[in-house]
Amino acid sequence: MDLLEIKNLKMHFPIKKGLFSKTRGFVKAVDGVSFNLKKGETLGLVGESGCGKTTVARSLLRLIEPTGGSVNFEGTNILELSKRELRQVRAHIQVIFQDPYSSLNPRLSVGQIIAEPLKNFENRRTEQLKERVAYLMEKVGLNPHQTGRYPHQYSGGQRQRIGIARALALNPKIIVCDEAVSALDVSIQAQVINLLMALQQELGLSYIFIAHDLSVVEHISDRVAVMYLGKIVEMASDYDMYHTPRHPYTQALLSAVPVLDPEVTKKRILLKGDVPSPLDPPSGCAFHTRCPKKKDICSKEQPVFKELGNGHWVACHLC
């Protein structure tokens, strides 16, 4: 049994229109996503805007309530837990948010922000709390003597470290990194990525790393899942994803990433058009409107997400 098993997760947002807010249709932001997470591994979840990856994060944490599927943490489906039981599980699955500016309450000091999870679960005396906060700050590279400072006194990268310290406070088993480095400068991004990887080694953490930057995801992940319009279209080990991508979308994504070598002229697969709106997804395979290898069946039937062998999964009629 893996640490986290997600089966057929769905998040359909109802579109309410009219005088009595009748439900006219659904935005299928997440439409049947399944994946597992093993202890100590990093699963990268990558995709472009509108693919639903951030919604997956919020759904599996139950920050928004998913409309279908199951999320099994160590065997228990957390979607079926009561509010009180859910709180207890929260301690094991934490999250780091994207925006270092709005993810910290501007009126609380750093010490208070990091202590909050501790106060929620542990009845420690103030002295022990202070020690733990100082320890956490040091772990993420912040000066432990500055617990009285406020978020606006820190730079973006430092604020993200505060967010990491907060996520570590309860010794979680899983941390969901929701675009945790996307808003940071390149050199700071490197610092934070290195920090996350070091912490993983040291503390045996498992990460779900969500991002739109394929290079970053591939660097940090052991396995990668590519999402398009609410579904996972391909999932494989980082090695296989890079060397033998099977889905045309994955291939296009890989080719679109700029190479840091001016002498290499990359053969670019240029996709036509834009990502379709999740309000009105195409029939059959959602990617067929832009797929350079599209066949007739692609616009008629939705491909099944199946395993090709060796942990490599694809949803494509051509595979």
Place this chain on the structure above:
Amino acid sequence: MNSEQLLSIQDLKVRFKSFEGVVSAVDGVDLNIAPGETVGLVGESGCGKSVTALSILRLLPKRSTLMEGNIHFSGMNMLTADEEALLKIRGNSISMIFQEPMTSLNPVMTIGDQIAEVFVLHQNLTWNQGREKAVEMLERVQIPSPNARSRDYPHRLSGGMRQRAMIAMALSCQPTLLLADEPTTALDVTIQAQIMDLMLRLKEKLNTAILIITHDLGLIAETVSRVIVMYAGQIVEEAPVGDLFKEPLHPYTRGLMGSVPKLGQKFKGGPSQLDEIKGVVPSLLNLPAGCRFNPRCPLAIAKCREQTPGMVRIGRQRQVRCWLVGGAK
């Protein structure tokens, strides 16, 4: 003051009056662009690259900005020109596209009208003529159904479409210089590829010089011929793109390149740890003495902490601002 240069910036200093004091955002920048050349201006937040670009067109807030130095465009001194003269140039011989297509387009005007406006203002066409031209431009930037799209409002278009519309607007009057401030940062990577492809093809046709301002090294590697690297308000390195990537000289440039994860590098024996630059960008109110990069530089020597290095020429087309490169130790 090279007469062959399209754009010549000399010793540009831009300071802002802020609540906390006077902040020096750009501190002595020299930059030249030849006609038809594509130059990249690279740096992280706060390095002054956007401010430099905005200075060229004098788009910075008048009351709180102090500018010194020289900016010459096709013989005209941009810093002393009056508002009339500037208005004739903006959108005409020098155009600019911005990072956020949503906020850079007027939400209450149709795309067609916004592009038409450029023609009406600079080429004295009527609105109807302008609108026809607008549809032509939309077609050139490969927006499908340009006629229908031209009557749409910005919010109806996707990010990629809006950026194309902005490019259409910018290239309407066939500018000799295009300033592109983070043109693809807000876009998805597949759209980014489309947009850059488009820009380069249009540039070929129109022989426009382009100054691309970005923090994205990958973008730079693929699109420009010359790169200028900025840090904390100063230029630290300048080189042809091939030379820069093959052998970056300034420690900051090297650190920057090492920080970027490269697709597939971990399978080719690349390091599992990224090459990070320790510390943070210094506050512009509290710059370190000597070389501005010295607190974070792994190679800093005593001289770096005491004296600010000047730009030193290396070879034909390279310059570096570092005591450890070319200059006396």
Place this chain on the structure above:
Amino acid sequence: MIDDKAAIASTRKGNSREFSHLRTGISKFLRNKAACFGGVLIFIFIISSLLAPVLFSKDPNAQDIRHALEPPSLKQPLGTDELGRSILARIIFGGRISLAISLSSVALALLIGVPFGLVSGYFGGKIDFIIQRFTDVMLSFPPFLLALALVSVLGVGLKNTIISVGIAGLPHTIRITRGCVLSIREQVYVEAARAVGTRDRIILFRHILPNVMVPIIVNATLFFGMAIIFAAGLGFLGVGVQPPNPEWGTMLGSGRSLLFAAPHVATFPGIAIFLAVLGFNLLGDGLRDALDPRLGYE
């Protein structure tokens, strides 16, 4: 990203207790001349109200018919009214009443309105629906008429004036609080608090309330001015604070018929109302500008 501001902010080598929010706010306020003027007015208002018994041995209600309706003179700087009472004394003591009314009614509106607004905004759903419909009904009355209606039910006098004015300000307070809560509720740090297991009621007090305090305080300051006007209005109509109490509105009411014969009787209370309300409005505006949280800074 507003990069330079972050770079500037990281200079702040502060140590623990330095809270630069407040300092920036205070200095911003002090540079706003109108706000300072308002502050001075209110300061005078408060001090004179508090020190009234000390400054004036004269009883504001002491009548002296022989000296009725005297225009301003050295002895009576603001003149006397129809019963010979010193208008200056009455205005200063009237200030105490106005101050008491505004403080109490605002306190009432806040004590009831803020919790309702918090609950309504944060929990949404049925509770929100019920509270909002209730508020809608109250808002369908122009506030002053609402106060008037309440007074007709409760009766006249100081206590009832306070209650009526307080309740008249209730729907507005609930709406403003709810609005703030709705926007704060969507902030990522609130979501983060839930993610670390913080209970709802603690989220309300630790995360939501402190961040809605600023708009509420600003609103309260402006409401002080409104409260004075309402109370004066009720007094003017004769259904607020009753004579012989020197409430400004009541003074206005009794001076109305003398407007041409002895204009000073009504004019000075009118000026007092004007200055007090002006002061509160300027102060409120200044506070709002000074405490405006700046994006990219927070």
